[in-house]
Amino acid sequence: xxxxxxxxxxxxxxxxxxxxxxxxxxTRLSGMNKATVYRLMAELQESGFVEQGENDRAYRLGxxxxxxxxxxEASTPILSVSRRILRELSEETGETxxxxxxxxxxxxxxxxxxxxxxxxxxxxxxxxxxxxxxxxSGLAILAYSDPEFVDRILSQPMTAHTQLTLTSQDxxxxxxxxxxxxxxxxxxxxxxxxxxxxxxxxxxxxxNALGALAVAAPSSRMDAPQQAKIREALCRAGADLTHRxxxxxxxxxxxxxxx
Amino acid sequence: xxxxxxxxxxxxxxxxxxxxxxxxxxTRLSGMNKATVYRLMAELQESGFVEQGENDRAYRLGxxxxxxxxxxEASTPILSVSRRILRELSEETGETxxxxxxxxxxxxxxxxxxxxxxxxxxxxxxxxxxxxxxxxSGLAILAYSDPEFVDRILSQPMTAHTQLTLTSQDxxxxxxxxxxxxxxxxxxxxxxxxxxxxxxxxxxxxxNALGALAVAAPSSRMDAPQQAKIREALCRAGADLTHRxxxxxxxxxxxxxxx
DNA sequence: TCGATTGGTTCATTATTCGAACCATTGGTT
DNA sequence: AACCAATGGTTCGAATAATGAACCAATCGA
Numbered sequence: 001x002x003x004x005x006x007x008x009x010x011x012x013x014x015x016x017x018x019x020x021x022x023x024x025x026x027t028r029l030s031g032m033n034k035a036t037v038y039r040l041m042a043e044l045q046e047s048g049f050v051e052q053g054e055n056d057r058a059y060r061l062g063x064x065x066x067x068x069x070x071x072x073e074a075s076t077p078i079l080s081v082s083r084r085i086l087r088e089l090s091e092e093t094g095e096t097x098x099x100x101x102x103x104x105x106x107x108x109x110x111x112x113x114x115x116x117x118x119x120x121x122x123x124x125x126x127x128x129x130x131x132x133x134x135x136x137s138g139l140a141i142l143a144y145s146d147p148e149f150v151d152r153i154l155s156q157p158m159t160a161h162t163q164l165t166l167t168s169q170d171x172x173x174x175x176x177x178x179x180x181x182x183x184x185x186x187x188x189x190x191x192x193x194x195x196x197x198x199x200x201x202x203x204x205x206x207x208n209a210l211g212a213l214a215v216a217a218p219s220s221r222m223d224a225p226q227q228a229k230i231r232e233a234l235c236r237a238g239a240d241l242t243h244r245x246x247x248x249x250x251x252x253x254x255x256x257x258x259x
Numbered sequence: 260x261x262x263x264x265x266x267x268x269x270x271x272x273x274x275x276x277x278x279x280x281x282x283x284x285x286t287r288l289s290g291m292n293k294a295t296v297y298r299l300m301a302e303l304q305e306s307g308f309v310e311q312g313e314n315d316r317a318y319r320l321g322x323x324x325x326x327x328x329x330x331x332e333a334s335t336p337i338l339s340v341s342r343r344i345l346r347e348l349s350e351e352t353g354e355t356x357x358x359x360x361x362x363x364x365x366x367x368x369x370x371x372x373x374x375x376x377x378x379x380x381x382x383x384x385x386x387x388x389x390x391x392x393x394x395x396s397g398l399a400i401l402a403y404s405d406p407e408f409v410d411r412i413l414s415q416p417m418t419a420h421t422q423l424t425l426t427s428q429d430x431x432x433x434x435x436x437x438x439x440x441x442x443x444x445x446x447x448x449x450x451x452x453x454x455x456x457x458x459x460x461x462x463x464x465x466x467n468a469l470g471a472l473a474v475a476a477p478s479s480r481m482d483a484p485q486q487a488k489i490r491e492a493l494c495r496a497g498a499d500l501t502h503r504x505x506x507x508x509x510x511x512x513x514x515x516x517x518x
Numbered sequence: 519t520c521g522a523t524t525g526g527t528t529c530a531t532t533a534t535t536c537g538a539a540c541c542a543t544t545g546g547t548t
Numbered sequence: 549a550a551c552c553a554a555t556g557g558t559t560c561g562a563a564t565a566a567t568g569a570a571c572c573a574a575t576c577g578a
Contacts, residue, residue, distance in 0.1 A: 002262075002298075002302045002565075002566085003261075003262045003263060003534080003535070003565070003566080004262060004263055004266040004299060004302035004303065004306070005302045005305060005306055007263040008302075008303075008306040008308065009306070011327060014327070014330045015330065016330065016333045019330065019331075019333055019334035020334070022555075022556080023555075023556055023557080024554075024555060024556075032536095032537095033536070033537045033538085034537085034556085034557085035535095035536075035537055035538090035557085035558075035559085036535075036536060036537070038556080038557065038558085039261075039535080039536090040263060043261045043263035043264045043267075044263065044267075046264060046363075047263070047264055047267040047268070048362055048363055049267065049327075053464070053465050054465050054467075055465070056465075057555085057556060057557095060331075060334060060335075061327055061330055061331040061334075062331075063360045063361065063362050063367070063469070064362065065324060065327040065328045065330075065331050066328050066331060066337075066338065066360055066367070066369060067360070067362065067367050067386060067388075068270060068273070068308075068320055068324040068327075068328070069324050069325050069327070069328030070367070070369065070385045070386035071273045071274065071275065071278065071320055071324075071386045072278075072319075072320040072321075072324050072325060073385070073386070074275045074278055074384075074385070074386055075278035075279070075319060075320075076319075078325075079325065101322045101325055101326070102322065103307055103322050103323065103326065104305075104307055108322070108325070108326050108329070110325060110329065125333075126329045126332070126333070127326065127329035127330045127332070127333055129326075205312070206312050206313050206314070206315075208313075210322070261534080261535090262534070262535085262565085262566070281524075281525080282524075282525055282526080283523075283524060283525075291567095291568095292567070292568045292569085293525085293526085293568085294526085294527075294528085294566095294567075294568055294569090295566075295567060295568070297525080297526065297527085298566075298567090299566095316524090316525060316526095
């Protein structure tokens with residue numbers, strides 16, 4: 001494994017519930033020698049990717065990650081554009097809405113909005129990482145990704161989050177075909193029991209899905225009229241989001257409305 | 260120079276007006292051998308920091324930078340918290356407001372808000388990089404930073420952006436002392452002629468300034484009552500922002516109001 | 519058709535990284 | 549107060565990874 005990859009892999013140990021990590025903890029988590037970890041972190045620190053407190057010498061993510069994120073937003077402003085779209089979609093449907101980003105091997109919840117309409121709602125946190133196969137968003141992304149990428153994702157072991165999670169390749173591929181036919185994904189109890197989610201892909205400039213826009217609700221509220229409403233609202237919002245971040249759907253995707 | 264630092268330095272060539280860079284351009288910009296650039300970018304790509312289009316093989320920043328930024332926000336939510344504070348401060352003062360982040364060697368405009376009150380306004384873009392010595396925000400950060408950090412910043416060559424830019428160490432150190440005495444910085448025409456800016460530091464958990472909150476306006480509108488209003492509003496907003504991102508000012512900083 | 523430029527590749531040589539062993543400090547326990 | 553475990557940090561001979569000159573195929577403009 002290259003030196004750069006080793007260094008960057010150290011950054012992947014940071015998590016929403018682990019925003020500070022000491023040298024010895026990183027050594028344990030990574031399995032690398034402590035001197036190696038120290039040197040790699042020193043270079044990351046010099047480059048602004050991590051920083052240390054003065055007294056508490058634990059490592060934290062540094063300002064450079066915000067700078068690069070802002071630069072990424074300059075070209076694909078998914079974070080800033082999705083904020084309002086999530087809020088409006090949440091108000092319109094009365095449910096939790098969120099935008100996810102596809103990574104190599106996992107899906108990231110990027111941003112979300114809650115509706116105050118119901119006290120019971122699906123909650124989530126940004127920067128959370130979830131699997132492709134078990135989530136509505138992940139499946140929506142896969143359905144409109146490169147076949148090689150899909151192969152790579154589906155060749156990894158697929159864990160069952162609930163007893164309703166699809167884990168066999170055949171089942172998942174059939175599900176992807178269903179999504180391609182109807183333009184959105186719908187899962188119930190796949191990632192979490194009693195939660196019904198719908199998602200549509202969000203496309204980049206190259207016509208591949210780079211993320212997904214989703215509505216998640218307790219299954220008990222999801223009657224047929226409400227589902228139809230969510231699907232229609234999602235297709236409109238997905239078109240809007242893709243369009244405004246400078247993306248465009250592939251010719252085969254004809255489900256967006258209003259664009 | 261370590262291999263990790265070399266790889267990460269390639270990322271610093273991305274800019275708001277250069278969100279895509281080809282292999283040969285990166286080779287020219289960096290001065291490294293093309294094979295080296297290729298391999299380093301391949302590792303950055305494997306780690307999700309950059310990606311390439313399918314047809315257009317130019318490199319762009321990848322999804323991992325958004326993920327890390329979201330993780331950084333989990334511990335120091337300066338981006339999300341500042342959004343509303345910027346908007347309210349902008350409405351209250353009628354001028355452009357912005358939050359900046361201090362990096363090693365430069366200052367980044369992180370987020371901004373415009374007021375619709377006047378047609379003539381100071382404009383800016385996120386992810387823009389500016390200097391410490393020539394900006395109100397930069398000077399506000401320096402005034403509340405480690406002496407060693409200040410020494411390092413002031414030992415670099417200091418360019419004059421306008422004929423009003425302070426460039427001598429003595430002048431700048433005197434300015435920093437003035438800021439420490441009054442709790443905010445005020446510059447006129449230093450970075451751009453006809454622009455008057457005020458800024459207060461934003462502190463991290465360790466009592467050092469990690470950023471600044473600023474109001475920028477055309478000098479022609481800055482009469483004494485308006486300046487007093489801006490200063491008072493900035494101190495209040497700066498206290499609010501520092502407090503809500505989990506920071507705390509050093510004992511010597513007594514200018515925040517409301518906290 | 520040709521030349522310039524692009525993105526990408528190879529392998530002998532060179533430079534960097536590695537990690538076992540070590541150190542100083544800190545904090546908890548007895 | 550003494551001891552031990554754990555922390556962050558350091559060293560240098562050995563091992564490994566990175567380097568870059570030279571090359572290739574494709575593309576595009578003249």
